[in-house]
Amino acid sequence: MRKSRKLASKLGPPPDSDPANQQSKHRRVFDHLLASIQSGELKPGDRLPSEAELGKLFNSSRITVAKAVHDLQRMGLVTRRPGAGTHVMTEDRPTGRTFGLLIPQLGLTEIFEPICHGMMRTHFARPDALLWGNSSVSAQDSTKAAEQMVQSFISQKVAGVFFAPLELTSDKDAANRRIGRALDRAQIPFVLLDRCYLPYPERSPHDLVGVDNRRAGYIATSHLLELGARRLVFFGEEFAANTVDARITGFHESLRFHGIKPSWEPTWRGSPQDEAFVHRMVNETRPDGIVCANDLTAARLMQVLIGLGIRIPEDIRIIGMDDVRYASLLPVPLTTIHQDCAGIGAVAMATMLERLEHPELPIRDIMVPVRLVVRRSCGAHLQQKQSHSESK
Known part of the structure; x- marks a missing residue:
C-alpha cells in the first residue's frame, strides 16, 4: 500500500485539469497512465494506485478510472489479480531475441516510422533487437522486396516478425498470402500492424494491433x-x-x-x-x-x-x-x-512478447484509441x- 501511494504521488497531478479540455476524463486517465508505463516511470511489476486513489488524483469517478485501466489491460500493458491489485506487466522472458520488421512500404507511408520507434523505445523491447528491412523501394517494387525480406528473416531465424501488409499494388492480396504462408511454414509468429493481410471478411490467425x-x-x-x-x-x-x-x-x-x-x-x-x-x-x-x-x-x-x-x-x-x-x-x-503511432508500436511489442510466452491465447484485435x-x-x-x- 505504501508503494502504491508513492506511485500515486509520482503520477500526479495530471498535466491538464482544465474542464474546457476536449479530452474526456477517461482519455486523460488512460493517456497519463500509458505515458507513465511507456516512459518507464511505472516499471514492470509496479502496482498501480487503487481505483479510489486514481479517482482522487484525476478527479474522476471509479467507473471512469476502471474503464481506463481495463483498456490498458486489453492492450496487454497491465495485469489485474483479485486481491493483489493491478500491476504493470512483467518481463519474465528470455533476453536478446531478434525480431524482423516486415514493412515493405515503410518509406512510403509515414505512420510506420513512429510505430517502429515506439517499438524500440518501449521498455518491453529491451534488450531485444529489431531488424529493419529495405524502405527505399517504390510501391511497384515493394512486392518483390517484401518476399526477399521474408526469406532473409527466415534464414536468420528471427524470433518473430512485425508485418504491415502490402497495399496500393494490384497483386497485394496474393503477395500478402504468400508472405503469411511462408512465415507460418517456418513457424515464425508474427503480429500484424495496422491491418489484416486477408481481405474482409476473412481474418488471419494472427494478432493485429491498430486502430478502430x-x-x-x-x-x-x-x-x-x-x-x-x-x-x-x-x-x-x-x-x-x-x-x-x-x-x-x-x-x-x-x-x-x-x-x-x-x-x-x-x-x-x-x-x-x-x-x-x-x-x-x-x-x-x-x-x-x-x-x-x-x-x-x-x-x-x-x-x-x-x-x-x-x-x-x-x-x-x-x-x-x-x-x-x-x-x-x-x-x-x-x-x-x-x-497514437508510438503507442501502437509499444503495444505491438507487448503483444508479440505475450504471444511468445502464451501461444495458446486466442487471436486478438487490439485497438489503440484515436482522437480528432x-x-x-x-x-x-x-x-x-x-x-x-x-x-x-
Whole structure:
C-alpha cells in the first residue's frame, strides 16, 4: 500500500485539469497512465494506485478510472489479480531475441516510422533487437522486396516478425498470402500492424494491433456534418489497404445516422494527383466536404483543388486521417484523426512478447484509441466567427 501511494504521488497531478479540455476524463486517465508505463516511470511489476486513489488524483469517478485501466489491460500493458491489485506487466522472458520488421512500404507511408520507434523505445523491447528491412523501394517494387525480406528473416531465424501488409499494388492480396504462408511454414509468429493481410471478411490467425478504422471514419464524417456540410464524398486511392474499406463503412454509417441519403456517388477511388479525375469528381458531386482515406491523400487532393481555384474550407471542407507530421504545415492546416503511432508500436511489442510466452491465447484485435484534431481545413473557425457575429 505504501508503494502504491508513492506511485500515486509520482503520477500526479495530471498535466491538464482544465474542464474546457476536449479530452474526456477517461482519455486523460488512460493517456497519463500509458505515458507513465511507456516512459518507464511505472516499471514492470509496479502496482498501480487503487481505483479510489486514481479517482482522487484525476478527479474522476471509479467507473471512469476502471474503464481506463481495463483498456490498458486489453492492450496487454497491465495485469489485474483479485486481491493483489493491478500491476504493470512483467518481463519474465528470455533476453536478446531478434525480431524482423516486415514493412515493405515503410518509406512510403509515414505512420510506420513512429510505430517502429515506439517499438524500440518501449521498455518491453529491451534488450531485444529489431531488424529493419529495405524502405527505399517504390510501391511497384515493394512486392518483390517484401518476399526477399521474408526469406532473409527466415534464414536468420528471427524470433518473430512485425508485418504491415502490402497495399496500393494490384497483386497485394496474393503477395500478402504468400508472405503469411511462408512465415507460418517456418513457424515464425508474427503480429500484424495496422491491418489484416486477408481481405474482409476473412481474418488471419494472427494478432493485429491498430486502430478502430470504422470508428475513425465515423468520427471524421460526423465532424463535417456537425459543421453543416451535407454533400460529402469519401476519397481514397485504388488498391488501398482494407483499413480504408473500414473507414468507408464508418463514413456511410455516419451519413445514415445523420439522415443523409446521397443522390450523388459518395465514394471515389483514384489518384488525388489526377487533376482530370478530381475535376470530374467535383463537377459530378458538387461536394461541400471531403473525407480522405489518409493525410497523404488529403495533402495531394488539397494541392489539386487549390490549383482548380477551389477555396478550402470556404468552398469544400477537408478532413484526413493519421495526423502525420506535415498535417499542420499544409497550405491549409489539416483537420485529421490522430493515431497514437508510438503507442501502437509499444503495444505491438507487448503483444508479440505475450504471444511468445502464451501461444495458446486466442487471436486478438487490439485497438489503440484515436482522437480528432481540429485545424482550419474543416472550417470550424468559420463556424466560430459566424456564432460570434450573431451574438453581437
